[in-house]
Amino acid sequence: MAYSIEVALQSELFDDVMVSTDDEEIAESARKYGAKVPFMRSAENADDFSGTASVLLEVLETYQKQGKQFAYGCCLYPTAPFITVQRLKEGFDLLNAQALDSVFPVVRFSSPIQRALKKDEYGKVSMFYPENLMKRSQDLEPAYHDAGQFYFFNTQVLLEKKQVWTDNSGVLVLSDKEVQDIDTPEDWELAAFKYQWLKQR
DSSP: OHHHHHHHHHHTOOSOOBOOOSOHHHHHHHHHTTOBOOSOOOGGGSSTTOOHHHHHHHHHHHHHHTTOOOSEEEEEOTTOTTOOHHHHHHHHHHHHHTTOSEEEEEEEOSSOGGGOEEEOTTSOEEESSGGGTTSOGGGSOOOEEEOSSEEEEEHHHHHHHOOSOOTTEEEEEEOGGGOOOOSSHHHHHHHHHHHHHHHHO
C-alpha cells in the first residue's frame, strides 16, 4: 500500500489521496504514509465479493454528501508495487486526449489465447478453439489482460453507468517486467525479484 500512496503523492495529479478500508490498522498505516482516510468503508463493501466499481461509487457518493466533487478519479490497487509516476501521468493524459471514460494498464498474454488448452475430469486435453490447431502462433491476434494496477476514470460517467469499463475505455500496454499481481507467496517472491531488477536498471 505504501508504494501506491507514495507514487500517487509524487505524481501531483490528485487533490486528495485517500484509502478506502474498514480496518483501523490499515487506516493508520495509510495515514502514516501520507494518505487520508476521511471515512471508513461500509460493511457491505468490505467482504470478499465486493467489486471495484461498487467501492468507487461508495467513495464518490460519500464525498458528495460531504460537499466534495471531482471531475476525475483514479483507483490504485495496493497489490501493485510497480506503479510509477510516469505511467500514471500517461494514463491521465490518454484519458483527456481521447475523451475516454476510463484508462487502465494491460499486459499481453505470453502465449496466444486462441490455442488455449483444457483438461477434462480424466486428465485428457483438448483445445478451447480446435479451429486454431494448425495455425501459427504468430498469425493469431495478440490478446491482453488487465495488469491490475490502476484505473483512471471520468467520475460522472462512473456515477451514471455504475461500471469502470465501458465501450469508451482505453489502455496502456505494459511489458511483463512492469507487472506482477500479488495473490500468493510465490507472486511476492517474483515481485521482489522484478523490483530489484528494475532498481538495478
